[in-house]
Amino acid sequence: MGSIVPDIKLPTIHLDTTLAELYRLASPRNANRRLGLVFCGVNSALDLSPNFPRNTKYLYQDSPFNTIPRQHLTPSNITLQKSLATKYLSLIPQRDAFIAGRAPVILFNVDTSPETIEHDRREAEATISVLDPSQRPELVFCPGPGSIPIKEYGIDKIAYKIVLDGLKKYPLTHDLETHWYLNSKAALALSGLPTPRAEIVEAVGFGGEKGECCEICVMPGGKEGEGGGELVVIPGGCTGNRGVWIREQMERVVGAIRKREVPFVVKNQQTFGGAGTWVVTTEEEKAELLRGMESEEGALRKLLSQVTAANHHLKPGSIIISDLVKDPIGDYGLTFVVTEEGEAIFLAASEQMIDESNAWIGSTINYEHQEGLYEKFKPLMERTAKWVAQHGYYGPVGIDILETETPGQTDSHTGEQTAYHIVDLNVRTSGSLSLPLLKGHFASRGLSCASSFSVTVKGTRRDFIEKRKKEFESGKMIILSWYEDPEVKDSIADVVVGGEGEKELQRQMGRVRDATEEVTF
Template sequence: MGSVVGPIPAAITLPTIKLDTTLAELYRRASPKNANIRLGLVFCGVNSGLDLSPDFPRNTKFLYQDSPFNTVPRQALTTSNVDLQKSLAMKYLSLIPQRDAFIVGNAPVILFNTSQAAEQVEHDRREAEATISVLDPSQYPELIFCAGPERIPMKEHGIDKITYKIVLDGLENYPLTHSLETHWYLNSKAALALSGLPTPRVELVEAEGFGSLAKSCCNTCTTDKGEMCFIPVECTGSRGEWLKEQTARIIDSINRRPVPFVLKNQQTFGGAGTWVVTSEEKKRELLDDFSSGDGALRKLLSQVTEVNHHMKPGSIIISDLVIDPIGDYGLTFLATDTGEAVFLAVSEQMTDDNNAWIGSTINYSHQQYLHDKFASLIRRTAKYVAEHGYCGPVGIDILETEEAGQTASHNGEITAHHIVDLNVRTSGSLSLPLLKGHFSSRGLSCASSFSITVKGTRGDFIRRWRPEFESGQMFILSWYEDTETNESIADVVVGGEDEKALQRWMNKVRDTTEEVTF
């Protein structure tokens, strides 16, 4: 039976969870040349609008536009906004990496502390250790904590190379399994459009050039003493002029596009940076937002610099809307360095009203049928990413239409299966295929993983659902408690005998919790 440590109630004994395979084993299978080295894994998220901690600065070269970047006013994207900074640090430095660390197996995982206060450092460690304590000891990851990306203790822990989930500016000086620029490009919306894979027809609107440095601009820019990450509305110099020109070009392209359409930022995660425009009213709202001083477009273009403009991070992608989709699937597979594909699973995606990802469900009895259905598409995608030097986990988001050709594809292919997102990294649903044996042995043919916000502690939650935890029907994939507010964020996994039973259990949990979005 699983051990009980930290904040897990001592009176409750949890079953041991044994994964069918682990990420460490999959990485060795993907790249035999790296099979005998000590590979360190970095799974955290990142933000381009706000430092996550004093030791974990925002990305300024490899830009990402998550939900806070797109929606939070520019004036609030500052380290004086301690509540926002803490919220992002909890999600990106603990919740997300714990979720992937759970399925790593016997390998070193690098985690970053949410702050360097002694009590916080200890709290970060306790939370992660409590999460993995239910695993079979042979599959425990080695948790290595440090302050930030530029302070990874490679030599101290004998790590030969780093592989990672999201590109971090601070990883540039380490030996890596693949190029940062290549990986950033593969995950961009423009890369998918130009990949030759079946994706809805798109128009790429690229920013031309980049803004000058603040110190060589106008008085407003040169005299600011704060954390000015964005070109101010009051700018009267060359930066402001460049931004106005690029904004006008992009706004004109959006304005000319008839509805319906989908607009996307170049590089996002968690479903952020996607606007589904289905009416003229929604189009006007989008144009108003993009034209405003606090809009996503000003914030995005402000980040385009001499260092990163060659990657075209300021591009906007205007895509056809997939017409009347009858299926929304998340495919996960392993791409090997020779371009072969190792199927893992097909799950169904759950999103909120803003298209943000909140979880996935899987029916284990449907996997062979779904494998056969999407096998060709998986093979093509594996070959594509391998040709760009990547091997490892890959996720594909697919919308299916009732008839082939119902929505035009960018490469002219007549298809009913449209790739709407390509995640060349570990996906949020990757744990589900690795847990098939755990659930099937308990007569549970379906499972779901989803993110929740809970009032109270890990122990409170386990006590509330004690029978489900003790039977192995439910367990925690990641957990982080804010001790100041007594509120926790978590990823949980729940199993069900069939799809209806699973939905009932999910609804029961959701009735007592709130969603977490990224």
């Protein structure tokens, strides 16, 4: 990175451990196999590039899927496609590549132009260049999931963050269907782990092929089935079997929500990027949610329209309605690694950060609190690890936990009395996974707290670093991922900031956020 900011001397970053080392610990029998890592995101609304089609079997609902009108979810919407591609194919995988260690990391090009292909490489190489050479990953670029060069790079197996339809032909560390299920909201509700009481409203069957339906459905426009193409939604005016089916399934969901007393939480079966969750605390919010669910352009109709013969057994159209945790006194993000034997390797527990106005401003890790938090959550962590391993998974896991003042304050789905409620389970790398691996880096500088977050920057990487020269040279601030739009010189980035204590960290974060914007996935 010295070539980008030659007059600033950035410290070499040495991680406490890496994902490659943790995978070897998690599976000793695979320790000598060359593991390739795929960290990109995906959605089911829009192809990310000509070589990266949307998921049609393993459905994910991110913010664009849920909120953008169907007519805008087309390949002609170049602005949206570019925005999603830069976040999902560069920003997210760079962030995990930073902590990957000595392993091949597969990255997919944002588009097919030679200029962009070279730009993708320069951005990723600049990000990892601050790492100790012994911990830098081997970056492997290719056009899309259908063309991963595993033989050329001697890759024995692939470990992945998110299930991609195109990975099915490769040797994998774990089964695609199993991994998709483990990350589903229904799986958590049925796991036997302590999670708020929930009702699962399942879609029955699927709508059938549009070519065998009514006149409206067989009109030209859009493709269905595997292989991407435009998002096809069963039209409200459909008079065939598909129309009958989707109206019945929508009424099942809408009827269940109507009967539910506030407060409650509604979730899609499978989400990405923090989307697909509706917290309903008032009758007005309930009415607004129902209007959206019943809408022609609503998330529910779009989701149910993607249920097909190929995926209906996965129950991707299920909606989960759960209790809202009552008056939580603690909000934690627990990250650990699950071994093949079902043991848990604790990494960290993050805590929410509150400002002087008692407003939530983000999550932070206080390294001095980790021993106490480990003891606090050890039984729940070990219990979760055993359940995950029973399904054949090993690797990183994150769970979000809300704590109540007394056990049983919120009903558990299992009926047990508990003060610790798992509200989300992510069987994959989390966005804050870098923080525990940077403990030594920050602690050696007297920095007891750290936080990572995403920002939009008006300017280049060089501009950003030069404005914060002192923080970067001292090691207080690190870029985990960066992607600059070469045309307008705007950038999106993930950064991590360290502080001597929570107040100092809050001040450092405020300075960054005052000069940037939050990234919305």
